[in-house]
Amino acid sequence: MVFQCDAAFVTLAGANSQVLVEFYRQLFGIEPQPNIPNVYSEFQISGLRLGIFTPKKSNEKEFSNQAKTGLSLCLQVNDLEAAISHLHSLGYPPPGDILTASHGREIYAYDPAGNRLILYQPYSS
Numbered sequence: 383m384v385f386q387c388d389a390a391f392v393t394l395a396g397a398n399s400q401v402l403v404e405f406y407r408q409l410f411g412i413e414p415q416p417n418i419p420n421v422y423s424e425f426q427i428s429g430l431r432l433g434i435f436t437p438k439k440s441n442e443k444e445f446s447n448q449a450k451t452g453l454s455l456c457l458q459v460n461d462l463e464a465a466i467s468h469l470h471s472l473g474y475p476p477p478g479d480i481l482t483a484s485h486g487r488e489i490y491a492y493d494p495a496g497n498r499l500i501l502y503q504p505y506s507s
Contacts, residue, residue: 391432391433392432392455393432393433393434393435394433394435394455394493394495394497395434395435395436395437395445396434396445396495397436397437397442398436398494399420399421399434399435399436400419401494402434402493402495403417403419403423403434405472405493405494406425407425409468409469409472410425410427412427420436421435421436422434422436423435453497453498454497454499455493455497455499455500456499456500457500457501458502458503458504459501459502460503462480462489462501462502462503465501465503466480466489469491469501474491474492474494476489476490476491477491477492485502485504486502486503486504487502487503487505488500488501488502489501489502
């Protein structure tokens with residue numbers, strides 16, 4: 383039997399979720415809606431819902447190693463150099479160089495909780 387999925391979105395957990403909320407607020411240039419400080423905030427951009435929450439004390443251990451997963455938040459940009467410059471201004475510069483991939487140019491960066499971001503600029507058609 384197959385279940386029906388009506389929606390899917392990504393969530394990030396952090397003991398200090400407000401640091402993550404502020405990072406993504408500045409990165410995306412939008413306010414989260416809904417926004418319940420230190421509980422749950424959500425950003426909606428181009429088909430992505432990104433939720434950020436503070437785990438309950440009873441569940442903190444479940445989320446303590448999340449940055450060590452293979453999950454990456456991939457963000458398509460139209461100007462990779464401008465995106466890199468913006469990350470620098472936020473105090474989270476990418477640690478490596480721009481890479482060439484089959485789909486375009488990309489760079490890895492990390493948010494305040496250590497979650498991997500892949501910013502990529504597709505090749506022009």
